[in-house]
Amino acid sequence: MTMISYPPKPSPGDRVAVISPGAGLPGLFPQPFELGLKRLREDFGLEPVEYPATRTMGSTPQQRADDIHAAFADPDVKAVIASIGGDDQITVLPYLDRELIRANPKPFFGMSDNTNLLMFLRNTGIVAYHGGSVMVELGRPGAMNPQTADSLRAALFTSGAYILSPAERWNDINRDWADPATFDSEAELRPADPWSWVNADRVVEGRTWGGCLEILGWLLMADREIAHDLTEYDGGVLLLETSEEMPSGEEVFRTLRNMGERGLLQRFSALLMGRAKTWSFERPTSPEEAAEYAAEQRAAVERAMKAYAPDTMIVFDVDFGHTDPQLVIPYGGTVRVDGPARRITVTY
Structure with missing residues (x-):
């Protein structure tokens, strides 16, 4: 270890x-x-x-x-x-x-x-x-998101426990950085769905591992920085989120399936799944299309976890990925996921 x-x-x-x-x-x-x-x-x-x-x-x-x-x-x-x-x-x-x-x-x-x-x-x-x-x-145009700023400040300057809070409003629609008018105001936020919990009947604590799913897939393919002794990840907390490339539900499933076949998914005590990025310049979705994409991604994750790690606690729509606000998560640091209390506490 x-x-x-x-x-x-x-x-x-x-x-x-x-x-x-x-x-x-x-x-x-x-x-x-x-x-x-x-x-x-x-x-x-x-x-x-x-x-x-x-x-x-x-x-x-x-x-x-x-x-x-x-x-x-x-x-x-x-x-x-x-x-x-x-x-x-x-x-x-x-x-x-x-x-x-x-x-x-x-x-x-x-x-x-x-x-x-x-x-x-x-x-x-x-x-x-x-x-x-x-x-x-x-x-960020206009101003930093207050939740992002508070989390980043705590991670930069303090040590100890920090309780993450779900976003009440969020955004994943970008504006053109090449247009100076972009920076005259903040992007419009919309109501956020609350975090969604699966197998939330226990409290787990472990060190984090994972990251952007697409990059993680590349590292697995190249066999770079992946422990060959998978006990390294036993009891850990898996972090996964997807980027503006918006991988399909089937691609998400296949990546997780292959992690399961490697014996990785089964090692973690909890999975924190980032709120899905549902809009990009290459794929400017309507609200209906965005909701459909997010639902497809969740179904893909649930399908893979049910097949390989059915008892793992999962929290969906945690605000730490390519969406706004963004909560800072210690990587390799300790995270406590309290299912009954519906609380995630990180150690900065």
Whole structure:
């Protein structure tokens, strides 16, 4: 079993690294990036430090690995935050120096394609944080979502228990970052369905693992950062959420089925399933189509879990994925899922 520990937290006034381990999208869309940096300075009291590949589209895996190493090795940098995700961070993993990073543990914040780095850090013995990217959460048009801001602040600066709260209103419809008018106002929120509980007759507590389902599938295919001794995951809490690529219900089922065939699904004491992202620029759904997509995804998850892990506790529509608000979840850290009380408590 990997020994995992929480790295020291930053304090207001500290320097934090801002890197692009996935894609240098700050170079294409500077407005949400600059807004996110401004909020890091003014709202969180932190001083962001950029690295050579942060705004560089098409940077090589080696260049991105160099930025990761520089961020972790710098003693004046107290945390590392991803600008955004991407789709090829898996190619960076072979270039990472595990011993350098293990010797310089720091909190890392990111999600989506950063599932790669989150899993690498967990296997290195470092608790990281799923959520809190600069362009999406910090650079949200109008203002940060209050729930996101509160969760991120607690994860950045505090240690101990934090109770997650379901969103009352939410959004997953994006606006064009290339249009300056996008940033004049907040996106409209709509009423959120409450979290939905299955097998909620017990209390479980375990260390988290998982992430963006599409990225997780790629890691499984490449056999990267997946423990060969599956007892590593016994009693853990599985985190799964899907991206703006909106995989079909059948694709979701097949990925989970294959995890079941590998013996993974059966290991976890609970599954937290993120609220489904139901709209994208490539697939601008109507409200009816969005509801149908979300229902199809839930049915796919239930079908796979019934086949491979029928007794696992499941909580659907938890607000930690590609939707707004976004609650920060410790990755490799402890989560307590209290079925009878309908409460999820994370340890930051």
